[in-house]
Structures are given as structure tokens and as C-alpha cells.
Amino acid sequence: MIKRFPLFVLIAPLIFFGCTSKKEQSTVVVPGVKFLKSATLWGGLVATEYQLENGLKIILVPDKQAPVYAYQVWFDVGSRDEKIGKTGIAHLFEHLMFKETAGMTEGEFDRAITTLGGNTNASTWVDWTHYREELPAGTLETVVKLEADRMVNLVLDQKQLDSEREVVLNERRFRVDNSPQGKMYEALYKEAFIKHPYRWPTIGWAQDIKSYTLQDLKSFYKTFYSPNNATVVVVGDFDTKAALNLIYKYYGEIPSENIPARQLPEEPPQDKEKKITLTEPVESEKLASGWHIPSIDDHDLAAILVLNQILFHGKSSRLYQILVEQTQIATEVGGWVPEWNDPGLFEVEVTLRGEHRAEEADKIILEEIERLIKEGVSPREVQKAKNQYESKYYQGVSTAAGKATVIGHYQMTVGDFTFSQELLSRVGRVSQSDINNVAGKYLRLSNRTAAYMKRKS
Amino acid sequence: MKLLIFPILTFLLLGCVEEAMEGLESKNLGSGIKLFVFSQPILPTTSYFLVVQAGSTRDPAGKEGLANLTIEMLLRGTVNRNREKILEDIDYLGASLSAIATYDTVQLAGTTLSRTQDKFIELLSDLLLHPTFPAEEFEKLKSETIGQLQLLSEDDRSLNKVRFTQFLFHGHPLGRLTSGTPESIKSITLDDVKEFYKKYFVDGNVILAAAGDIEKGDLVDYIEEYISELPEGEIEPFSYPALTPIAKSKILLVDKPERTQTQILLGYYGVAGDSPDYYPLYVANNAFGGTFTARLMQEVRVARGWSYGAYSKFARRKSTGEFFTWTFPAVKDTIPTIELTQKLLDDLSEKGLNKDEFNISKNYSVRETAFDTETPTLAISRFLEGYIMGWKGYPADHRKKLEGVTGKDVENVIKKYFHSKPFVMTIVCTASDIKKGLEEKYPDAQIVVVPYNKWDVPS
Numbered sequence: 001m002i003k004r005f006p007l008f009v010l011i012a013p014l015i016f017f018g019c020t021s022k023k024e025q026s027t028v029v030v031p032g033v034k035f036l037k038s039a040t041l042w043g044g045l046v047a048t049e050y051q052l053e054n055g056l057k058i059i060l061v062p063d064k065q066a067p068v069y070a071y072q073v074w075f076d077v078g079s080r081d082e083k084i085g086k087t088g089i090a091h092l093f094e095h096l097m098f099k100e101t102a103g104m105t106e107g108e109f110d111r112a113i114t115t116l117g118g119n120t121n122a123s124t125w126v127d128w129t130h131y132r133e134e135l136p137a138g139t140l141e142t143v144v145k146l147e148a149d150r151m152v153n154l155v156l157d158q159k160q161l162d163s164e165r166e167v168v169l170n171e172r173r174f175r176v177d178n179s180p181q182g183k184m185y186e187a188l189y190k191e192a193f194i195k196h197p198y199r200w201p202t203i204g205w206a207q208d209i210k211s212y213t214l215q216d217l218k219s220f221y222k223t224f225y226s227p228n229n230a231t232v233v234v235v236g237d238f239d240t241k242a243a244l245n246l247i248y249k250y251y252g253e254i255p256s257e258n259i260p261a262r263q264l265p266e267e268p269p270q271d272k273e274k275k276i277t278l279t280e281p282v283e284s285e286k287l288a289s290g291w292h293i294p295s296i297d298d299h300d301l302a303a304i305l306v307l308n309q310i311l312f313h314g315k316s317s318r319l320y321q322i323l324v325e326q327t328q329i330a331t332e333v334g335g336w337v338p339e340w341n342d343p344g345l346f347e348v349e350v351t352l353r354g355e356h357r358a359e360e361a362d363k364i365i366l367e368e369i370e371r372l373i374k375e376g377v378s379p380r381e382v383q384k385a386k387n388q389y390e391s392k393y394y395q396g397v398s399t400a401a402g403k404a405t406v407i408g409h410y411q412m413t414v415g416d417f418t419f420s421q422e423l424l425s426r427v428g429r430v431s432q433s434d435i436n437n438v439a440g441k442y443l444r445l446s447n448r449t450a451a452y453m454k455r456k457s
Numbered sequence: 458m459k460l461l462i463f464p465i466l467t468f469l470l471l472g473c474v475e476e477a478m479e480g481l482e483s484k485n486l487g488s489g490i491k492l493f494v495f496s497q498p499i500l501p502t503t504s505y506f507l508v509v510q511a512g513s514t515r516d517p518a519g520k521e522g523l524a525n526l527t528i529e530m531l532l533r534g535t536v537n538r539n540r541e542k543i544l545e546d547i548d549y550l551g552a553s554l555s556a557i558a559t560y561d562t563v564q565l566a567g568t569t570l571s572r573t574q575d576k577f578i579e580l581l582s583d584l585l586l587h588p589t590f591p592a593e594e595f596e597k598l599k600s601e602t603i604g605q606l607q608l609l610s611e612d613d614r615s616l617n618k619v620r621f622t623q624f625l626f627h628g629h630p631l632g633r634l635t636s637g638t639p640e641s642i643k644s645i646t647l648d649d650v651k652e653f654y655k656k657y658f659v660d661g662n663v664i665l666a667a668a669g670d671i672e673k674g675d676l677v678d679y680i681e682e683y684i685s686e687l688p689e690g691e692i693e694p695f696s697y698p699a700l701t702p703i704a705k706s707k708i709l710l711v712d713k714p715e716r717t718q719t720q721i722l723l724g725y726y727g728v729a730g731d732s733p734d735y736y737p738l739y740v741a742n743n744a745f746g747g748t749f750t751a752r753l754m755q756e757v758r759v760a761r762g763w764s765y766g767a768y769s770k771f772a773r774r775k776s777t778g779e780f781f782t783w784t785f786p787a788v789k790d791t792i793p794t795i796e797l798t799q800k801l802l803d804d805l806s807e808k809g810l811n812k813d814e815f816n817i818s819k820n821y822s823v824r825e826t827a828f829d830t831e832t833p834t835l836a837i838s839r840f841l842e843g844y845i846m847g848w849k850g851y852p853a854d855h856r857k858k859l860e861g862v863t864g865k866d867v868e869n870v871i872k873k874y875f876h877s878k879p880f881v882m883t884i885v886c887t888a889s890d891i892k893k894g895l896e897e898k899y900p901d902a903q904i905v906v907v908p909y910n911k912w913d914v915p916s
Contacts, residue, residue, distance in 0.1 A: 110750045387549060
């Protein structure tokens with residue numbers, strides 16, 4: 001969930017092609033800053049990771065492509081770290097981070113960024129929370145100072161909580177309560193997961209949003225917002241040494257905290273197909289289906305990513321061809337593979353056309369999966385899927401903010417921003433038989449949950 | 458005859474357009490295509506925009522959506538490829554390609570990998586030159602388009618945007634929906650599509666712009682291999698008619714069951730994109746509703762928590778664009794949010810901006826231009842926008858014009874363009890929740906209720 005503009009930030013499948021050379025660059029030495037590692041990424045850009053003594057990690061990618069840069073602070077806390085009865089607190093807290101600090105009144109943060117010609121926003125997701133600024137070059141000190149300040153000096157009061165609670169309830173009305181898709185996915189995850197926190201929405205249940213106390217928020221801040229639970233990512237037009245000096249200057253004195261060890265309930269294997277039906281005032285029926293799949297670091301994930309491309313992604317994919325082009329029973333088909341810390345759901349969504357029923361599409365999808373498992377995929381399908389991945393990847397890293405987001409996401413989910421290269425390697429090695437194996441292993445009826453959205457008369 | 462003059466035209470540089478964007482190269486090709494190339498080999502991809510300078514304003518009355526169907530039909534079959542083969546080739550190249558219609562253009566826009574771009578150009582040229590307009594695909598397309606239009610009513614925000622356009626510009630070409638309506642789509646024939654193609658896809662009316670990992674020379678070679686010539690044709694000039702002044706406030710309630718939140722667009726006519734008032738207005742609006750620090754956001758969201766977002770904008774178009782404010786409060790806060798928005802408009806009109814607001818907004822407006830050319834695709838898109846709209850010198854002069862905006866300029870445009878009445882407002886809501894309250898609050902306004910899934914909007 002994001003603080004500002006109502007666009008849901010999803011991390012597209014991310015892979016790196018043609019950027020596997022890894023080398024240690026001539027390291028910039030700054031007192032108090034420890035070099036960890038460096039790697040060459042796309043377009044020859046070099047990413048270098050450092051760490052302060054208080055545990056703060058820093059990843060810098062200087063790039064003079066344009067006179068701008070992106071500054072992002074990633075915290076290793078997301079909605080999976082919430083407790084029952086307090087769902088959505090990570091997201092509401094993210095909103096409060098734009099309020100006042102001990103030395104800064106409400107609104108000063110935004111005004112400072114705006115005056116510099118920059119934009120600022122934030123996102124909360126299941127595994128992480130990140131704060132982002134995009135600014136013209138030459139303005140780094142201001143943003144480092146502002147971000148470091150709110151990491152440790154935030155002031156939380158009841159008035160702010162009450163006001164922002166209303167904003168978040170409105171955001172929920174926008175994203176979920178008045179959105180058929182929002183309602184459908186909320187219901188799907190609630191049904192598919194019985195133990196793991198992925199079962200609740202990142203924005204939280206409405207009754208929980210209404211119930212947080214000021215103490216809940218203070219405790220959340222104290223627990224999760226410390227340098228040893230954060231990574232700063234800077235990409236764009238800046239000087240490395242100056243950036244390290246500034247980061248050391250403003251973050252160096254912030255004490256580290258004891259972050260409690262994460263103890264998340266493990267989701268038990270699903271052994272029976274689940275189906276739910278929702279009724280809404282929609283124009284046409286919809287279907288959302290989800291199969292449990294492993295976490296981001298599992299070796300099967302690369303083949304699942306390719307499988308998704310073959311079945312659901314792009315207008316030449318198998319199911320788009322059948323449902324939209326040939327039978328014409330649907331207007332939209334899409335699939336998505338989460339790259340999450342813990343096992344997630346391989347999602348498929350279909351919007352039916354006219355009077356066609358969700359069950360019709362569901363039957364066709366299941367039949368096509370059976371056919372794929374039985375007959376396999378062609379080498380051309382595999383190559384096409386890899387080409388599409390590569391293309392999507394480059395579209396995702398065309399801007400400084402895009403690059404920073406890719407780096408931050410992998411740093412948070414697998415603890416290593418160079419994991420993208422490993423993922424590239426894995427995708428590159430995916431074979432026809434790998435695809436058959438994962439299709440048979442995960443796309444089983446007993447492993448899936450289906451949500452049908454029917455028309456309310 | 459065209460082939461005879463080909464060598465001369467091939468090397469005729471357009472010249473002045475380079476002034477609009479540093480690093481841009483251009484060429485008039487013998488085929489009749491204007492070529493623009495922005496070579497910036499940062500990532501191994503190139504973006505392409507094949508633009509025909511005729512859009513939905515050319516749609517005949519009752520056949521709204523014709524331009525859109527025409528450009529979509531290019532992806533439905535050629536002498537060399539059927540629909541399935543076209544989609545297969547696009548995906549196999551690792552490319553994307555979309556058919557887009559705007560008020561002023563139809564376009565094929567996409568991106569491809571460097572290693573496949575010769576094949577991509579071949580595909581693009583096949584789509585441009587050899588469409589077969591298969592009848593079966595045309596019927597499929599119409600059915601798909603109607604299906605997509607019906608889906609629009611499930612998204613309250615998009616639904617309201619469309620209804621606002623229809624309501625504000627009723628009877629004017631800007632009020633004709635680029636997408637068409639279910640009824641207008643039904644009335645379009647395949648002959649209409651073929652006629653549109655024949656009329657506008659002609660010599661001198663087609664632009665190909667490329668940006669990214671491509672050299673001009675390579676691109677010219679590719680194009681000359683695949684595109685020999687476009688047919689000759691004469692394009693009738695189009696000029697937007699004058700708008701009918703808004704004499705009386707009017708409210709359209711787009712009635713949808715079970716809404717717990719309303720979508721509100723409130724506005725009126727703004728200015729043309731080439732108006733000297735545009736830049737001062739841009740600065741003024743950034744202070745009023747263009748950023749998170751602006752008055753509208755601060756008062757509606759930050760101070761009261763009434764709406765997740767609160768924005769305003771002067772749309773920049775070839776002709777007069779619209780001004781609108783956008784909020785989406787809970788049902789109970791709907792009328793207070795409208796009242797507050799109007800109060801803020803009146804306050805601005807009466808008192809203008811304070812010095813801090815002006816300084817913040819001007820600094821933001823000037824400095825954010827650093828992002829205008831962050832990627833090759835963004836840079837060429839901005840150039841194309843200015844070229845098509847006829848904004849001479851844009852985007853090269855964009856920053857300079859913003860730097861030249863004075864406090865006095867802003868003061869003048871605020872008095873001229875910001876007001877609370879008369880207004881045009883559309884609200885997606887459950888009408889029974891708020892109609893009575895609106896009638897009491899706005900006794901002089903025309904209030905009309907339309908079902909959310911009906912496309913006929915009254916004037």
C-alpha cells in the first residue's frame with residue numbers, strides 16, 4: 001500500500017540478463033563505513049554495499065545517465081510481522097512517518113522535498129516497507145538529513161493518529177470496499193491461508209484500523225525502525241564519497257536496537273481444493289485462483305516464472321489465446337508469481353465477457369494445465385517466455401527509482417541485492433522438463449483456492 | 458514519381474526540430490515518413506512510436522471510436538500475418554506493442570530488445586502498409602471493445618473521468634470519447650475503418666520516432682528495406698470549434714448501488730496548451746492542488762482526513778483543456794468536501810498565493826524538469842507531444858518558460874481562471890445518499906441522475 005497516489009506498486013518478475021560479471025570495484029574508503037561487496041549490474045553500473053557500525057546497510061549505484069537520483073530507505077518489516085487484531089499497523093505507521101519529528105513540524109518534510117523539485121512517497125508490502133524520494137542532483141544532504149531524522153526522532157500523538165486513521169479508512173474504501181478486484185483478492189488470501197500472516201491484507205481489516213492505540217504505534221516504531229533493520233539505497237547522479245560521508249554524518253549516531261527474532265507460523269500444506277463465491281454489483285463475472293508456491297529463494301521459482309509466462313502472460317500466451325481470442329468468453333486474463341520471503345500464491349485472474357460464467361473459464365484453465373502437464377511445452381514457448389522476461393526487466397530498471405526498487409526488493413527478500421543475478425542464471429537454465437515438473441508439482445487441484453465473483457442482480 | 462525524388466528527400470534534414478530537443482536527429486524519408494531518432498544506448502532496448510496525425514476528433518458524429526478501431530485493426534491481420542501470428546511475433550521478439558488513439562493521433566507504440574529490432578521494424582512496417590482488415594476480426598474487435606467499455610463501470614474512478622469528459626464538453630469534439638460508446642461502436646462498419654485508413658495513413662502524415670539503443674543510420678537502413686512508400690493524400694485541416702460557455706452550474710450524479718465512498722470531479726474549462734497563461738497556471742495549480750504540499754491536499758486530507766487523495770489539474774491539450782479537482786471521500790463527508798473545495802477555490806481567487814507558496818511551487822515546477830529526459834523514452838515522448846500539438850520550442854524551452862514565471866503572472870492567472878462558480882461536477886455515488894443534500898446546497902444548479910451503466914449523458 002502506498003502513501004500517496006493510488007497506484008499499487010507490484011514488483012514485476014525481475015531478472016537480470018547479460019549482467020553476470022561480478023567484480024570488486026576500487027572501494028571508496030570513508031571512516032566508520034565498512035565495505036561489504038560490490039557487483040556489476042545492468043548497463044555496466046556498479047552497485048556497492050557498505051555498512052555502518054550501527055548496522056545500517058547502504059547500497060550505492062552512481063549513474064550519470066540523467067541529473068537526477070533516487071534515495072530509498074527500506075525497513076525489514078511488512079504486514080507479515082503484524083499480529084492478529086493489529087493488522088494494517090505497518091501501513092498506517094508508514095503514513096505517520098510523514099508527520100512531525102522532534103525538530104521538524106508537520107509538513108516540513110514534504111515542503112523541503114517539493115522545494116527541491118523532488119517527489120516523495122512510501123510503500124508497505126507483505127515483507128517490507130520502503131520510503132522513497134526522487135530528486136534533481138546536488139540535493140543529497142537535505143534528503144539524508146530528513147530521512148535519518150525521522151528514523152529516530154518521530155513524534156507520535158493522538159491527533160495525528162486519529163486523522164491518519166481516517167485517511168487509511170478512506171484508502172481502504174478506495175482499494176477494497178468499492179473495488180471488485182480488491183474484495184476478490186482479499187477474500188482469496190483469507191481463504192487460501194489459514195495460519196500465515198499473508199492471509200490478511202496489507203492495508204488491514206477495517207475493525208483493526210479503528211482499534212490501534214497510540215501505544216501500539218509507539219511500540220511498533222521502537223521495535224522495527226532502527227538502523228540495523230534498514231537499508232539505504234541510492235541510485236543516480238551523486239558522488240560516492242560525499243554520499244557515504246553524509247550518510248555517516250546523519251545516521252552514524254543513531255543507536256541500533258534489539259530486533260526480535262521473527263517467529264512466523266508456518267502455513268500447513270493444503271490438502272483439499274477450496275472454493276468461495278462472492279456476489280457484487282459487477283458487469284461480468286470474475287475468477288481469481290491461487291496455487292501455493294514456494295518462497296523466492298526456492299529453486300523451483302524460476303521455472304514457475306517461466307510457466308506463468310507460457311500460460312497467462314502476453315496476448316500469445318496459451319490461456320489468453322483460448323479465453324480471449326478463440327472462445328471469446330473473457331475480456332482479460334493475467335497471471336502473477338509473487339517473489340516473497342515466505343511461500344505465496346501463484347495468482348490467475350480472469351474477467352469474463354457478457355453472460356459467460358466464471359466456472360467456464362475455470363474449467364478451460366484446468367484442462368489446459370492438464371494438457372500442458374501431459375504434452376509438455378515447446379522450445380519456442382520457453383524461449384519466448386525468456387525473451388518476454390528480459391524485456392520486462394529492462395522496462396523496470398529504466399529509471400533511477402526503478403533500479404533502486406529492484407535492488408531494495410532483493411535486499412529485503414533474500415538479504416542480497418545480487419540475488420537477481422542468481423535468479424537470472426536459474427531462469428536461463430529452465431528447461432522444458434522443469435516446467436512440466438513444477439506444473440505437476442504445484443498446479444494441483446488440492447493445492448489451489450478459487451474465488452468466483454458473481455453478479456448481484 | 459515518388460521514387461524519383463526519393464534520394465533528395467532521404468537526405469533532407471528537418472532542421473528546426475533539433476532545437477526542440479538536444480541530441481535529436483530527424484529526417485524526411487522518401488517513403489513519406491518523418492523520422493525522429495534519439496540515440497541513447499543505455500539499456501539494450503529501443504522504444505518506437507509510429508504516429509498518424511489524425512485522432513478521434515476525426516470520428517464522424519455517431520461513430521465515435523472509429524479512429525481507435527482503425528488503429529486496433531492494424532493488429533488484426535496483414536497480407537503476411539494473421540492475428541495469432543502478429544501476437545506471437547510481438548511476444549517472441551521480447552517486444553510490446555500497443556494500439557493507441559488520442560484526440561489528435563492514432564499510434565502504434567512499443568519497445569523491443571536491441572537484438573530483435575530489425576525484425577520489429579519489419580513487423581511494424583507490415584502492420585502499417587499491409588493490413589487486410591479481416592471481417593471476422595473486425596466483428597471480434599467490436600465485441601471486445603464493447604466488453605471493455607462495459608467493464609469501465611466497475612472502476613468508479615475511471616467511470617467518473619469518462620462521465621466528466623462527456624458532461625463538461627457535451628456537443629464538442631472533446632466530449633466525444635476516444636474509445637467510443639457501446640452504441641457508437643455498433644454503428645461503425647468495416648468500410649468506415651478502411652476509409653479512415655485510406656484517408657489518413659498517407660505520405661506526410663506519418664511519424665516514426667525511436668529512442669534508446671539505436672543509431673539513426675541503422676534505423677534508416679531498416680526502414681528503407683521494408684517501407685518503400687506511403688500513398689499520397691490530402692488531409693483536410695481540422696480546427697477545434699469554440700466551446701459553449703458554461704452559464705449555469707450543473708451536477709451529474711452517476712448512480713451506482715452500495716457505494717460507501719464517492720468519486721468527485723469538479724471543474725470547468727481551462728486554457729489551450731499554447732496559451733501564454735499555461736505556465737503561470739501550472740505554477741499556480743501546483744500550489745493549489747498539484748502536489749502533496751498543496752492547499753487542497755493539506756486541507757482535505759492532512760487536516761481533516763476526508764479523502765485519501767485531493768488533486769487538481771489544468772489538462773494541457775492542443776485546444777482548451779479541462780480544469781478539475783479530484784477527491785474521493787466517504788459518503789458522509791461528500792458534501793463537506795465539495796464545500797471545502799469551493800471555499801478553497803474562492804479563497805485562492807480572492808487572496809492569491811502567499812510568498813512561500815509561490816516560491817515552493819515555482820521551485821518545484823522548475824526543478825522537477827530535471828526528470829523530463831531521465832529516460833530516452835520519456836524524452837522522445839515529450840518531444841512528440843510538443844511536435845504534434847504544435848508547441849514550438851517544446852520541450853527545450855520548458856524549463857526556461859517556468860523560470861520566467863513571475864508572482865505577478867501567477868496573480869493574474871489566478872484571478873482569471875480560478876473560481877468556484879459556475880462549475881460542472883460529476884459524482885459517482887449512490888444518488889439517494891446525497892441528492893437531497895446537494896439540492897439544498899445548490900438550489901440554482903441543474904442536477905441530473907443517470908444510471909452508472911448508461912452512456913447517454915445529458916447536456
